[in-house]
Amino acid sequence: MQEPIEETQEGLTVTVCVVNDQGLHARPAARLAQEAQKFGSELFLAMDGMEVDAKSILDILSLAAAKGTRLTLRGVGADARHALEHLSALFSNRFREE
Amino acid sequence: MAREILQGIAVSAGVSIGKAFFTNRRRRSVSFEIIPPGAADSEVARLEQAADDVREDLARARDNVPAELRDHAAIINSHMMICQDPKLIRAASQRIRDHHICAEWALDQAVDAIAAAFSAIEDPYIRERVQDVRAVAERIQARLVGRHAEPLRTPDERIVLMAHDLTPADAMGLPTVKIMSFATAEGGKTSHTGILARSLQIPAVVGVSSLEESVADGDLVIVDALRGLILVDPDEAELADYTDLKYQFENYQKSIRRQSTLPAETLDGYRIDVQANIELVEEVPQVLDGGGDGVGLYRTEYAFLNRRTPPTEEELYEEYAQLASLLSPRRVVFRTLDVGADKMLAEQSQLQEPNPALGLRAIRFCLRHQEVFRRQLRAILRASAHGSASLLFPMISGLHELRQAKHILNEVRAELDAAGQPYDPDMPVGIMVELPSAVLISEALAQEVDFFSIGTNDLIQYSLGIDRGNKHVSYLYQPLHPAIVRSIKYVVDSAHRMGISVCVCGEVASDPYCLPILLGMQIDAISIAPQAIPGIKHILRRTNMEECKELLRDVLSASTVSTINRMVKETIYNRFPEELTFFSSMLDQDD
Structure with missing residues (x-):
């Protein structure tokens, strides 16, 4: 079940939940950054009021988001909607390779 | 020489x-140079080129990873992402422009800044990823100074x-x-x-x-x-x-592997179960391949650690049911949550206990936080319908705690009955005997449970009053201290008098010098690390019960640790002089 994408003044946002057992550890973080880098839009990931660059594996790791954490993805740019759809699907698929 | x-x-x-x-050898210290004005752009370009080259090297290495080492491909992949991470390269580039320093130096500073940020993270796994950042940065630096131009x-x-x-x-x-x-x-x-x-x-x-x-x-x-x-x-x-x-060694490895599925039976026909201590479902194949008779201790803490909210009943049920059905008809013993001391739950870390090993842990924690305990009990009971499950309460110190825990278990059973959920109504219920108080009242406890599991690691620590992790007193950690041998013997005898079985969990059971003494007490099972099973079964199959009983008699009549250790070492070493080269023993530390 994916949450709806919302339009805000700061761009598009969507809520995602970490459902894979290990949380956002190296492998899922690498995959998330890798996929985010495919988009031209600026992409951010926020947790507890801290927002980081979703294209940076180091930034993602620094959140230390455990299983069960809810985060907000935010995108600003032409392909932001597409990016948010794609990245939130990664979360719900537990970052499995297709 | x-x-x-x-x-x-x-x-x-x-x-x-x-x-x-x-x-590769340790990298030489990086050069710390100030670059001339106007050279920043070319220095940044040099850094970016080196990072690109390293990224390509890594991509090649990843593509050459054989299929059976996929985990390593994933690690290399994360190194590639670090290599092109804006936080690393952009930050280093910024430092080149701001401080007019060379690329190697700037990269060093960028890594130090990342290390400082990561050092504040609580999760030790994430904190250690700084090692990966350093490994990648060193590769880039090697490229910058022209080394490793070749693979x-x-x-x-x-x-x-x-x-x-x-x-x-x-x-x-x-x-x-x-x-x-x-x-x-x-x-x-x-x-x-x-x-x-x-x-x-x-x-x-x-x-x-x-x-x-x-x-x-x-x-x-x-x-x-x-x-x-x-x-x-x-x-x-x-x-x-x-x-x-x-x-x-190579022959030994082959022979113990070949024989590992034979029953764990002494030369004179005394048979015990050799079970495994595990904490992940993924370890089951190793247990079965090594000839293990099921799982004598399933540590259930893993699912509760490193997360914000406790797992749901369904998550736990799925995990436990999978385990029970994979192992069926072999037995799996679920130990209820044993958090505390070294494994903190979020709720507990807020308590700030001055002495967590003696604090609100294991069954005490569960009786205080009953919602978590009940959820776990429901999941274990439901899983019992899928195989041969047993339940084990850790750190019981007296009858009252045991009765409280069993009372809650009965309430959960009634809930399942009301909901029409299937479970095994005869699921055995046991306790860990790991506190000196439980040893002394073991006969009374034995009347109210189906089995005992002796947790020797904690029993030694609590009986001798020493923290094994504390290097100032760790020399006192003596598994064959006369008090420990007598305690274990006392528990085994109480259990057998009351007609229940005893399993010994803990390193003592996989120590070739200690095992014969346990056998001499006529224990019913041991539960040890999965990788130790083939070797221990091999020793056990060539042991004689009568000799074990004799050794136990001698040990019980001795009054100091050093006499016991010497006696045991001589006897056992003479029995298996070649094989023991391949084992390390807990008794070796006093040499």
């Missing part, structure tokens, strides 16, 4: 003899691979068939090198601090990954001894 004998940590057992071959040096004959540290990408660039063993200067028990060596089944010793100073390329070395030694330039006698040891 060898020219030098270096001490390290054995992470993958075995022996190998061959020529040393270094793939890593590759050997053309079978060699002992040596390195300052071996990253997965380094290892993947090498033809694994040519590597007889690994030795590295860095690394600890959980390093990548150990994981890799074990998956390739070759010996490895890590953390050999003077490796680079003491060993040159082409030196003849012996890697003793039974004792964690590197012998540099050994003499003929050592070569002969180790050639022999290597041959024996």
